[in-house]
Amino acid sequence: MLGFKIWKVKGHSMAPVIPSNCFVLAAKWLSIFPIREGHRLIIKHARYGIIVKKVALVDKNGFIWSKGENKTSLRVEQLGPVNKSQILGRVICVFQPESI
Amino acid sequence: MIYQLLEKLDSKHPFDQASAHCDIPCKVYDPMNAQLAVLTMIRMVDLLEEIRLKKPLSFEQQATFMRLVGEKENQGKLVKDEIRIIWGDYIKPAQIEDYPKIHNLTHEIMLASSYAKQHIDRKLTLELLDKVNQFAEVFWQTKGVPVYRATAPYPPSETLVYPDLKP
Numbered sequence: 001m002l003g004f005k006i007w008k009v010k011g012h013s014m015a016p017v018i019p020s021n022c023f024v025l026a027a028k029w030l031s032i033f034p035i036r037e038g039h040r041l042i043i044k045h046a047r048y049g050i051i052v053k054k055v056a057l058v059d060k061n062g063f064i065w066s067k068g069e070n071k072t073s074l075r076v077e078q079l080g081p082v083n084k085s086q087i088l089g090r091v092i093c094v095f096q097p098e099s100i
Numbered sequence: 101m102i103y104q105l106l107e108k109l110d111s112k113h114p115f116d117q118a119s120a121h122c123d124i125p126c127k128v129y130d131p132m133n134a135q136l137a138v139l140t141m142i143r144m145v146d147l148l149e150e151i152r153l154k155k156p157l158s159f160e161q162q163a164t165f166m167r168l169v170g171e172k173e174n175q176g177k178l179v180k181d182e183i184r185i186i187w188g189d190y191i192k193p194a195q196i197e198d199y200p201k202i203h204n205l206t207h208e209i210m211l212a213s214s215y216a217k218q219h220i221d222r223k224l225t226l227e228l229l230d231k232v233n234q235f236a237e238v239f240w241q242t243k244g245v246p247v248y249r250a251t252a253p254y255p256p257s258e259t260l261v262y263p264d265l266k267p
Contacts, residue, residue, distance in 0.1 A: 011120030023106045042118050052118040095103045
């Protein structure tokens, strides 16, 4: 709606910033702006489906390399590069239970 | 409060999910999926051999033939996927040092699986089973789990390597 979308996150690789079962608000239109290291993105990944990851680097060809927030995540090289058209949104806000 | 609201909404109209892939829950590796896939291939070959004897094939038999061939193909791909995942994600340098033949064995399984897909030949599927059983043996050895061989109690009644997990 209006370029914003809420996603439910499953998995632990983005903890503690985005713990499992949290909701995130993401905006697709934000990807018209340059994507920078540290941005958290919803990515349509060829192998892993729809994933949420943090940008590790954007290479000179414009490909985006991503990683998780902790050591348990799949590694940058396992995830491989994605291009901008695979970005479904940039995370703006995380909603998590107060007890976490 | 917003979270609780979203949770209620999610229970009624689930939001799309995004996975935060993680190696912790993915540490569930077991070569049994690959072993069962090979058994299925052997079973498909046996059923295809039965069809080979029926000439000419009725319309339904032709449909069955297609299904069996398709399933053999799918299971062959599954064997490759399962073995590749264990080899790529589970096997680490320390295990490669202890079991240096693992690379060759994995490559042989890839080739054997292709041959078994390309032909309707029981011998080729049995060769594939032998290699996948060897892989299972190495896998369980890396975990320090003893193995034994037994005949699976269902068709095609072939021998599998099983982990002996009794305490």
